Each structure stands twice: as C-alpha cells, then as structure tokens.
Amino acid sequence: xxxxxxxxxxxxxxxxxxxxxxxxEIEVVAASLRATEEGLVLDAEFAFELTPRLxxxxxxxxxxxxxVDFELTRRRWYWFDETTASRRLQLRLSYHALSxxxxxxxxxxxxxxxSLEEALNVLKRVRNWxxxxxxxxxxxxYEAGVRMRHDTTLLPKPFQLSxxxxxxxxxxxxxxxxxxxxxxxxxxxxxxxEPQGTLQR
Numbered sequence: 744x745x746x747x748x749x750x751x752x753x754x755x756x757x758x759x760x761x762x763x764x765x766x767x768e769i770e771v772v773a774a775s776l777r778a779t780e781e782g783l784v785l786d787a788e789f790a791f792e793l794t795p796r797l798x799x800x801x802x803x804x805x806x807x808x809x810x811v812d813f814e815l816t817r818r819r820w821y822w823f824d825e826t827t828a829s830r831r832l833q834l835r836l837s838y839h840a841l842s843x844x845x846x847x848x849x850x851x852x853x854x855x856x857x858s859l860e861e862a863l864n865v866l867k868r869v870r871n872w873x874x875x876x877x878x879x880x881x882x883x884x885y886e887a888g889v890r891m892r893h894d895t896t897l898l899p900k901p902f903q904l905s906x907x908x909x910x911x912x913x914x915x916x917x918x919x920x921x922x923x924x925x926x927x928x929x930x931x932x933x934x935x936x937e938p939q940g941t942l943q944r
Contacts, residue, residue: 774919775787776923809893813832817885891915
C-alpha cells in the first residue's frame with residue numbers, strides 16, 4: 744500500500760515538474776504556406792501564457808518584444824541545404840496607463856485592447872505574412888521553419904541581467920519545421936494594355 748502511495752506521489756511530482764518546465768515555452772500549434780499574387784504568405788498559430796513576471800513587467804509600462812522567425816531552405820543532396828528565404832516579424836506588446844489599454848504594434852500598425860487576454864489572442868496568431876516574394880523562383884524540395892520568442896535583448900538593461908540568470912523573463916519556442924507542399928504561385932496581376940482614356944463598354 745505504501746509502495747502504491749509512493750509511486751502516486753512520484754508521478755504527481757513528475758507531472759507538476761513537467762508542467763512548470765513548460766510554463767516558459769511557446770508551442771507552434773499550426774503553420775502553413777499559401778500562394779497569393781504577391782508570393783507565399785504564412786499563417787501560423789502559437790500557444791503560450793505570459794509568466795507572472797512578464798505579465799507584471801508589461802503591466803508596469805515596460806514593453807515586451809516578440810519575434811517571429813521564418814526560413815525556407817532548399818534541400819540539396821550534394822551539398823548543404825540552401826537558405827532561399829529568411830524573414831523576421833517583430834511584435835511589440837505594451838500597456839498605456841492613461842488609457843488603461845494594451846497595445847499590440849507591428850511597424851506603423853497598431854491595435855488597442857481592453858485586456859491583456861485580448862491582446863495575447865491576437866499576438867498568438869500570424870495571418871497573411873508575406874515571407875517569399877513572387878519574384879523568387881522556386882524549384883525542388885523545400886523545408887519551411889517558423890518559431891516565436893520573446894526578445895529579451897530589447898528589455899531595459901536591469902531586466903536583461905535578470906533574464907540571464909532565470910527563466911521568468913524568457914519565453915520561446917523550438918523551430919517548427921514542415922515540408923513545403925508543391926505550390927503553384929499565383930500569376931502576377933495582368934497589366935491592362937488599353938490606351939488611357941478608353942471608355943469602358
């Protein structure tokens with residue numbers, strides 16, 4: 744009886760330890776490429792929760808920067824794989840005390856949210872991200888890879904030091920790699936050759 748109780752305790756401790764180990768990880772739930780007129784776009788979905796420390800940091804006015812990395816490599820049996828495309832997307836999560844809103848920014852674009860949960864729901868989904876321009880010629884077998892991580896190098900210096908010694912400020916995923924299916928890129932838009940000023944019938 745004691746042995747069964749001891750085994751149950753060991754299993755419980757192991758599961759709790761595994762759960763804590765995964766608390767600072769990002770999971771790439773899904774990733775796929777689609778062909779458009781501009782080229783190949785990536786749709787990806789991530790699963791994670793901010794650590795209590797990160798949630799506290801952003802709530803106190805320190806922005807968090809998340810980086811999504813993408814790479815497309817062509818397999819070569821006679822040499823090392825060739826990197827055909829490499830892209831990086833930066834997302835900035837911040838809190839504005841005056842408006843009491845969270846803001847998610849990418850370049851010049853930004854969205855505001857009433858809660859951290861709403862902001863994270865959008866942060867976890869990447870849609871229509873152009874990763875390969877239509878001018879890039881694709882031939883052969885390709886492997887795509889995507890990952891997301893919290894970029895601690897953009898934190899203020901005191902927080903960077905904390906990130907070096909602990910995991911509370913770190914949040915990242917492993918590369919999610921998948922074979923790119925044979926995609927026919929959509930043709931470029933057809934330019935009209937009619938003289939300007941021609942009336943439409």
